[in-house]
Amino acid sequence: MTIDPLTPLSVAATAAEAYRRRIADAETTPVDDYAACLARFAEPLPERGGEGEAIIRELVAKAEGGIRAMTAPRFFGWVIGSSHPTGVAADWLTSAWGQNCANMKAAPAASAVEAVVAEWILELLGLPCESSVGIVSGATVANTVCLASARGEVLRRAGWDVEADGLFGAPEITVMIGADAHATVFSGLRYLGLGAKRVVTIATDDLGRMLPNALEAALGKAHGPTIVIAQAGQINTGVSDPFDAIAPLCRAAGAWLHVDGAFGLWAAASPKLKHLVAGIEQADSWGTDGHKWLQTPYDGSFAIVRDEAAHRRAMEITASYLPSVGGGERDPSAYVMELSRRARGFAMWAMIKQLGREGVAGMVEADVEVAREMAAEIAAIDGATLVCPAEINQFMVRFGDSDALTLATIEQVQRDAIAFVGPSEWRGQWVMRVSVCSIATTPEDGRITVDAVRAAWEKVRARG
Ligand SMILES: Cc1ncc(COP(=O)(O)O)c(C=O)c1O
Structure with a gap:
């Protein structure tokens, strides 16, 4: 059987499309950490070359458990865009x-x-x-x-x-x-x-x-x-x-x-x-x-x-x-x-063709709106303190006015995996930092995230 050297392209496209169809509802935290990923990938330098299709299938099998869902609509870590499918295709x-x-x-x-x-x-x-x-x-x-x-x-x-x-x-x-x-x-x-x-x-x-x-x-x-x-x-x-x-x-x-x-x-x-x-x-x-x-x-x-x-x-x-x-x-x-x-x-x-001038403006405005609503709703949670309002797409919040409780709440949100938020240090205090920077994020995602944050904070508080 002759092997078609171009098959890896369609295998990759199929895997990529399947991943992106799943991701809208996917958990936002990868199952496997760095050590687990390293263990899966580590092997002696291959002596002989392999076959393209099998290599791409192996890559997917080994990597996907450690791919963080940065393109998911409730991913609010760092400042990350959504890698839009049209841009990815180009x-x-x-x-x-x-x-x-x-x-x-x-x-x-x-x-x-x-x-x-x-x-x-x-x-x-x-x-x-x-x-x-x-x-x-x-x-x-x-x-x-x-x-x-x-x-x-x-x-x-x-x-x-x-x-x-x-x-x-x-x-x-x-x-x-x-x-x-x-x-x-x-x-x-x-x-x-x-x-x-x-x-x-x-x-x-x-x-x-x-x-x-x-x-x-x-x-x-x-x-x-x-x-x-x-x-x-x-x-x-x-x-x-x-x-x-x-x-x-x-x-x-x-x-x-x-x-x-x-x-x-x-x-x-x-x-x-x-x-x-x-x-x-x-x-x-x-x-x-x-x-x-x-x-x-x-x-x-x-x-x-x-x-x-x-x-x-x-x-x-x-x-x-x-x-x-x-x-x-x-x-x-x-x-x-x-x-x-x-x-x-x-x-x-x-x-730029995908969004046009109006689309870019609308997306930026929509993200800012979601950030502002989330900030207001999280600020209303008992025990939460808004450290800075969402002037634009970023805001910060603390829980129980303590570094330990704030970091524990962030960790709990990440573990619950309904949404992803990260920590940062601001003026000597640890905060939960939220960045809304994705065209995929909707107001509903904002509300689901607020509920997830509230639930995480309640779990932390219950643990004492
Ligand atoms: C204000 C600012 N400057 C620079 C950078 C670095 O950007 P990049 O990671 O694209 O190099 C960032 C990244 O978040 C940023 O927010």
Whole structure:
């Protein structure tokens, strides 16, 4: 019998579809933990190759018990989009087509789709149309690409070419960052030689918003090249910095303003919510995720820079063997860190087509509505305290005003597996953190989750 090497594709498609049909009602906690998964996968390095169909069937059999139901409608951990089936299907094709998306001459369709998505995303988020967009793997990388552009440009204005000469002997750059910035932005600062600790920390309010007067005072003391890093969507509270107040301060000081908007920037897509990020379009660069509120599959993000020349100077790759573009055309690799990479634009394109401008706005608004209702209902539970309201899609709550009781309640919710919520630390206290970021979540899912949380807390309380 001859073996058809393409059969693994249909086996995978069937398994994927079966999984997604089950997941809507699935328990939200995987049955098997890491150790159990490792035990199933661990085996000596295979000496001989196997057969594709059997390998894919084995993968499904071994992995599925440890696949966390992140696409389920009552999954509220971290900040996770739903990996929408349309985006997933486009992503399958991306792999099947096997395009190396480095270059527009080599991969014309992938490059053209990126160019279109780049324009759409600026329009969708209300960002300056002259900006350039790199499609990268996640907000961590998107922020790093933007900060590399910032680093190059603020030094160029000070008469230094960091792309050619590096940082040794360069004028010092002052980096200012809010006290409640996301941990991954510091990774970017490390990669770029700017130092995770060598920053001026700007004080924030009790929800994590940068205080404009603190920024103004710090800018008043700074000399030379300066980068200010703000954020839309604090990871715990969801609040955004007051861009309307801080952008003019940065402009007056000649500082580059970058915004980490991994999920919060999507408020700009909603006419009802865009006031929460008012003034965000005045920044110089923005990083945001597709795999959060655009519901694309993992992974995909946008590195957006107002000054295209600065973006290109920081990222462009040229080599004699690479077909050169010229003529103002957009080469995908001119805006990202990698040369060879996945054509993520296909999934982005599919999701924007799936939702449209109205669909994106409606989904963001619906998630925020569910978060607000859940927060209000959980706050009404006897013994629960709302630590921060749902300004957007995130909120936090404590139980019995104790770390131990709060953590026990979270663990109980996870064990009961009707919904998934996670822990976080905020202002020195452990909290239950809820993030609503899925197009699959309905108000009914919110109500079921509130009941699950109430039941879990009652069990914890009964145990004493
Ligand atoms: C505000 C913020 N910035 C950055 C990140 C990192 O994003 P990614 O995991 O896509 O790299 C996150 C992730 O949740 C985030 O919420």
